[in-house]
Amino acid sequence: MSVSDAQNRVSEKVLCATDDLEAFATELEQAGNALPRRVNADPEGVERGLAKLVLTLIELIRQVLEHQALQRMESGSLSDEEIERIGQTFLKLDARMEELKRAFGLEDEDLNLNLGPLGDLL
Amino acid sequence: MSQLVVKEKEVTLLELLDRILDKGVILLGDVTISVADVDLIYLGLKVLLSSVETAERMRRAAIQRSMLDAGDEK
Amino acid sequence: MKSDHMMYLYAITDQPKRVVPPVLGLEDVLCLSIPYQDIAAVVSPLTAAKVVLTESNLWRHEAVVEALMADRTVLPARFGTVLSSEAAVQAALMANYADFVANLKRVCGRVELGLRVLWDGGESRLVAPDRSKCMGRQASEMGGRSYLLTRLEEKRQTQIWRQRAEVLAADFHLSLAHLAAESTYQVLVTPRMLLVAAYLVERDYVTTFQQIVNTLKTVYPTLDLLCTGPWPPYSFVSAGTLTANEKERDVRV
Numbered sequence: 116m117s118v119s120d121a122q123n124r125v126s127e128k129v130l131c132a133t134d135d136l137e138a139f140a141t142e143l144e145q146a147g148n149a150l151p152r153r154v155n156a157d158p159e160g161v162e163r164g165l166a167k168l169v170l171t172l173i174e175l176i177r178q179v180l181e182h183q184a185l186q187r188m189e190s191g192s193l194s195d196e197e198i199e200r201i202g203q204t205f206l207k208l209d210a211r212m213e214e215l216k217r218a219f220g221l222e223d224e225d226l227n228l229n230l231g232p233l234g235d236l237l
Numbered sequence: 238m239s240q241l242v243v244k245e246k247e248v249t250l251l252e253l254l255d256r257i258l259d260k261g262v263i264l265l266g267d268v269t270i271s272v273a274d275v276d277l278i279y280l281g282l283k284v285l286l287s288s289v290e291t292a293e294r295m296r297r298a299a300i301q302r303s304m305l306d307a308g309d310e311k
Numbered sequence: 312m313k314s315d316h317m318m319y320l321y322a323i324t325d326q327p328k329r330v331v332p333p334v335l336g337l338e339d340v341l342c343l344s345i346p347y348q349d350i351a352a353v354v355s356p357l358t359a360a361k362v363v364l365t366e367s368n369l370w371r372h373e374a375v376v377e378a379l380m381a382d383r384t385v386l387p388a389r390f391g392t393v394l395s396s397e398a399a400v401q402a403a404l405m406a407n408y409a410d411f412v413a414n415l416k417r418v419c420g421r422v423e424l425g426l427r428v429l430w431d432g433g434e435s436r437l438v439a440p441d442r443s444k445c446m447g448r449q450a451s452e453m454g455g456r457s458y459l460l461t462r463l464e465e466k467r468q469t470q471i472w473r474q475r476a477e478v479l480a481a482d483f484h485l486s487l488a489h490l491a492a493e494s495t496y497q498v499l500v501t502p503r504m505l506l507v508a509a510y511l512v513e514r515d516y517v518t519t520f521q522q523i524v525n526t527l528k529t530v531y532p533t534l535d536l537l538c539t540g541p542w543p544p545y546s547f548v549s550a551g552t553l554t555a556n557e558k559e560r561d562v563r564v
Contacts, residue, residue, distance in 0.1 A: 128249045128252065128253075128539045128540060128542070129245050129248065129249060129537070129538075129539055130517075130521050130524070130538045130539060130540055131521055131524045131525055131536070131537075131538040132245075132248075132536065132537045132538065133528060133534075134535075135429070135535045136244035136245060136247075136248050136537070137244055138429055138503070139248050139251075139427060139535070139537050140244060140247050140251060142427075142429060142500075142501050142503055142504045143248065143251040143252070143427075181462060182466075184459065185459065185463050185466060188459055188463065195456070198455065198456045198459060199454065199455040199456045200455060201455060201459065202454065202457070202458040202459040203454075203455035204455070205455070205459070205462075206453055206455065248537060248539075249539065250366070250369075252425055252537075252539045252542075253369060253370075253373060254369065256387075256423075256425075256542060256545035256546065257369060257372060257373060257389065257390040257545065258389065258390055258391075259389070260389065260545040260546050260548075261386075261387045261389040261390075261543075261545045262320075262322070262323055262386045262387065262388045262389065262392070262414075262548050263389050263392075264320075264388075264392060264394070264403055264407070
């Protein structure tokens with residue numbers, strides 16, 4: 116039985132849709148995470164896979180720290196000098212991360228930073 | 238084959254995958270899935286597997302297969 | 312002997328005496344029903360050592376489940392569920408009997424309808440942290456303080472955006488949830504995906520559901536929506552557990 120035969124046995128599934136199905140396909144790919152993640156055993160891919168993992172973690176930590184810094188700034192518990200210094204640090208971290216992302220050919224989307232319920236904490 | 242029909246089949250498959258691989262009755266210690274080198278999941282799906290290289294190989298195979306099938310598809 | 316083969320599971324069903332429809336399962340073999348009291352497991356024997364994840368097998372699995380769904384209640388199994396033997400299937404049915412019966416009762420006569428809604432974020436939403444604006448400049452040029460102020464403003468905008476999304480999604484969902492016995496609901500799975508929801512709906516209500524979705528389409532012309540189904544109730548069946556004599560199997564990729 117070919118793929119299309121088997122597929123045709125299953126009845127039509129789209130009940131209602133607006134025109135931009137392509138957008139759905141893209142979004143579904145991004146949101147999908149069906150199988151458990153495993154580290155790639157292939158040597159070429161390992162580096163990139165690890166870089167992705169490390170950068171994702173750094174980005175996560177960066178967001179947490181930034182959130183805290185902004186809270187303290189808002190509540191007025193940081194001096195002007197501290198604000199300036201902390202801001203500069205974040206700028207430098209940003210620049211460094213961009214370099215690393217470029218070096219490994221990774222985009223923001225690759226870091227897949229969809230925090231789900233954790234996102235509400237930020 | 239019109240573009241809209243292709244997209245419908247693609248989203249239907251993606252919807253199916255979301256359900257059939259991730260949900261449904263689960264019995265502990267029951268999952269035995271492995272991936273063939275040659276058989277593909279679907280053109281365009283890249284998130285399904287964490288193995289970057291396997292996914293890329295599948296993608297290439299998928300593109301080749303779709304070019305061969307292009308004549309047969311209605 | 313058939314009972315020595317590994318068994319690929321498609322679904323748990325009610326009406327164990329009902330004949331299994333002649334739909335071919337994986338490896339092109341007919342399925343069989345293994346009964347236990349007033350439930351059954353529909354399986355097909357596997358000869359290969361593994362189940363291959365291919366588009367063809369996925370559709371095949373789905374075709375079997377849907378053929379069953381036509382004339383009985385099903386609890387669809389996740390793809391790739393393999394049990395070591397017929398005896399193991401029996402044991403699983405026994406161990407999870409109460410669980411399966413309860414779930415069959417919940418989904419009896421009902422199907423799953425899925426809904427996804429995309430939005431463009433609305434005018435007030437800033438693009439997710441566009442730090443590239445800062446990247447082009449020297450750190451000293453930007454100033455640490457102004458960087459943080461920019462980030463603060465972005466965070467506030469994101470908050471407003473997020474709240475707007477929650478309201479919109481809730482509004483959408485409420486128009487449909489009353490038709491369903493149960494529903495699941497998630498907001499902002501991705502920045503563009505406003506709402507992802509699944510509804511467990513009586514078969515008779517599917518047409519009404521479709522009509523309401525069509526109405527929502529016109530009420531919210533700027534939203535993109537995708538409604539699919541009817542599906543077997545994948546999203547509404549809880550996990551069962553197996554007793555200790557079934558070993559953990561590897562997921563090999």
